[in-house]
Amino acid sequence: MSEAAYNFAYLDEATKRMIRRALLKGLAIPGYQVPFASREMPMPYGWGTGGVQVTAACLTPEDCLKVIDQGADDTTNAVSIRKFFERTAGVATTEHTAEASVIQTRHRIPEQALTEGQILVYQVPIPEPLRFLEPRESETRRMHALEEYGLMHVKLYEDIARHGAIATSYAYPVKVEGRYVMDPSPIPKFDNPKLGGNAAIQLFGAGREQRIYALPPYTQVVSLDFEDHPFEPSKADHDCDLCGAAQSYLDEVITDDRGGRMFICSDTDFCASRRADGLRGRLSPEEAA
Amino acid sequence: MDHAEILAGGFDDPAAQSARAFRACLEAMARPGRIQPITGAAPPAPISPAAGAVLLTLVDTTTPLYLAPSQDTQATRQWIAFHCGAPIVPAEEAAFALGAWGALQPVSRFAIGTADYPDRAATLIVEMPGATPPSARLAGPGIETCHEACLPEIAAFAANRTQFPLGFDCYFSAGSQLWALPRSTNVEAL
Ligand SMILES: [Zn+2]
Numbered sequence: 001m002s003e004a005a006y007n008f009a010y011l012d013e014a015t016k017r018m019i020r021r022a023l024l025k026g027l028a029i030p031g032y033q034v035p036f037a038s039r040e041m042p043m044p045y046g047w048g049t050g051g052v053q054v055t056a057a058c059l060t061p062e063d064c065l066k067v068i069d070q071g072a073d074d075t076t077n078a079v080s081i082r083k084f085f086e087r088t089a090g091v092a093t094t095e096h097t098a099e100a101s102v103i104q105t106r107h108r109i110p111e112q113a114l115t116e117g118q119i120l121v122y123q124v125p126i127p128e129p130l131r132f133l134e135p136r137e138s139e140t141r142r143m144h145a146l147e148e149y150g151l152m153h154v155k156l157y158e159d160i161a162r163h164g165a166i167a168t169s170y171a172y173p174v175k176v177e178g179r180y181v182m183d184p185s186p187i188p189k190f191d192n193p194k195l196g197g198n199a200a201i202q203l204f205g206a207g208r209e210q211r212i213y214a215l216p217p218y219t220q221v222v223s224l225d226f227e228d229h230p231f232e233p234s235k236a237d238h239d240c241d242l243c244g245a246a247q248s249y250l251d252e253v254i255t256d257d258r259g260g261r262m263f264i265c266s267d268t269d270f271c272a273s274r275r276a277d278g279l280r281g282r283l284s285p286e287e288a289a
Numbered sequence: 290m291d292h293a294e295i296l297a298g299g300f301d302d303p304a305a306q307s308a309r310a311f312r313a314c315l316e317a318m319a320r321p322g323r324i325q326p327i328t329g330a331a332p333p334a335p336i337s338p339a340a341g342a343v344l345l346t347l348v349d350t351t352t353p354l355y356l357a358p359s360q361d362t363q364a365t366r367q368w369i370a371f372h373c374g375a376p377i378v379p380a381e382e383a384a385f386a387l388g389a390w391g392a393l394q395p396v397s398r399f400a401i402g403t404a405d406y407p408d409r410a411a412t413l414i415v416e417m418p419g420a421t422p423p424s425a426r427l428a429g430p431g432i433e434t435c436h437e438a439c440l441p442e443i444a445a446f447a448a449n450r451t452q453f454p455l456g457f458d459c460y461f462s463a464g465s466q467l468w469a470l471p472r473s474t475n476v477e478a479l
Contacts, residue, residue: 008304017349020311024347025408027318028458028471030430034408058315060308119315145404177430177473179454199433201319216319216431216473 009056009089015039019057019212023203026214031176032144033127033211041207043084047077048106048123050205052084054212055104055121058203059085064092066100071108071249071266078106095269107170109191111248111270114200116217122185124206127213129173129183149181152224160229169234174221181224182213189223190235190249196221238263241283243274294364298331299372300345310346317460317469322427322438324420327467333364339462340387340414344373347412348385353378355399357388360416387414390441401455401472410457410472415441417463429474437479438468446476 007013015037022036041049059065067082069075073095081104082093094100097110106123114120130140133151143149152173159167166172172189174196176182184195185204195202195215202215215221225231236250241262248270250263262283265271275284300306306329313327332341340360348354354375356365369375380386380398393413402410423437425446439461440446449456449472456472470476 008308013303013307014349014351016307016311017347018351020314021347021352022408024314024318024412024458025410027315027431028410028473029407029454030473032407032454035406058308058312060312061305062309116320141405201315214319218433219430 008061009059009085010041011039011053011056015053016057019053022212023054023057023214026203026212027201027216029180030215030219031174031180031182031213033213036210036212038207038210043080046125048081048104048205049207050209050212051104051106051121051123051207052081052205053207054203054205055081055085055102056089058102058119058121059089059091061090063089063101064094064099066094066097066103066269067105068103068108068110068267068269069106071110071251071270072268074268096273097267097269107186107188108249108266109187109194111245111265111267112273113194114198116199118200120198120200120202122187122202122204124183124185124204124209124211126171127183127204127206127209127211129171129181144180147179149175152181153226156224157226160226166225166229166231172231173224175224176215177220178222182221188235188249189231190233192221192223192231193233236263239281240265240271240274241281243271243279243284244281245271245274245279294333295367295371298333298341298368300329303345307346310342313467314343314346314460314469317467318431318458318471320431320436321429321470321474322425322432322436322468324466324468326465328465333362333368335362335416336360336365336368336387337416337462338465339467340416340460343414343460343462343467344369344375344385344387348373348375350374350376352384353382355380355383355386355388355411357386357392359389359392360387383411385412385414387416389416396445396449396457399457401449401452401457404455407454407456410455413457413459415459415461417441417461420461420463420466420468424479425476426479427470427474427476431471432474438470440470440476443476443478446470446474450475 067078069078223231313325330341399411
């Protein structure tokens, strides 16, 4: 049961109404950053207070919540947010992507395709994709209003001139429905193709920056690129050493001090589910014995 | 309308019921034209239970409301004043508007946002006689291919779409059924 000292899901009803109105306008204008009055949450800003407020505004008592940080359910950040909502909203929680109705994430999109009825909530540190070009909010707002995205393309093209490819590998900017350029939060660009045409509702919350934005299901989302340098959702050129997956995003893990290393799925639920199905990788402990 | 009637018809368990009602509002706005059940409110006629639930969930003292003549009675004003506290304002100043489609005309009065702040646009809650028959084919964000829905007309929504990213957004209510049409949806007659 939730504690009587808190309102359901911690936030008071007036705050939830304000966040809910911002979420609906976000859905009506895909990719546009809606200002909202972010509240102090009982956790530091770096811990995803924007995502937490969006989740709090969306949860119903019947929801089943999953929280991931870099793909993992068991990091300190993910565990503490999960516990926060177990305590304040009394909701069920899970580590299985398919069982969750609401998934709060930092830095990954689950490997398993999401379905209708699911909501993916992103924790966003810097919502403004034009920030590195122009620090003034009034100016970036103008640039979005006028679709002044030329400088963004120039920056990406400078990458190509310098590195032979676009060097940005996280928070790779996208264009939504041919209109707003949007920061997808620091997900690896490997995840970018999952932003578009997704059956789930995707909601983005930036606490410190006080912005909410959204992608309705099946929204057209295109990673910015050039005809002669098309977007490539790269990943490490390996299979997962634990489950053998060839198409999942991998973390490189140092295994000893002699340069030993292994590649494992960053999505821990995806990897564990494959292993439970009997799938094995190069270094699976069961086979090393 | 006596005092007891004004007090009645709100959410008995506001946090949980508004959370469920919001999810219906969220799903509706995210999937244009798809009908969502929404319950928990019992407003005085002629406000439908669906429209009443939207008011209880989204409208408060910070959101000026336009009450079109079709829904503007002493009883509805008292109920809204007690349960939402929204100031009743002219159409041009409204964040939300409630009424039958004909009574909301001309819809060109409603805020469509500004180039810098397109979110500062009105949300219309349009009371409908029913959710059928479908009259329009919808396409756009939230819709995989296309979806058929019942709309009160076509031209006004097609014109609203041409203003994107500006424009008003609509909920439609009939009984306990709710569906939506954001400004981003392409609309054509069936
Ligand atoms: Zn794996």
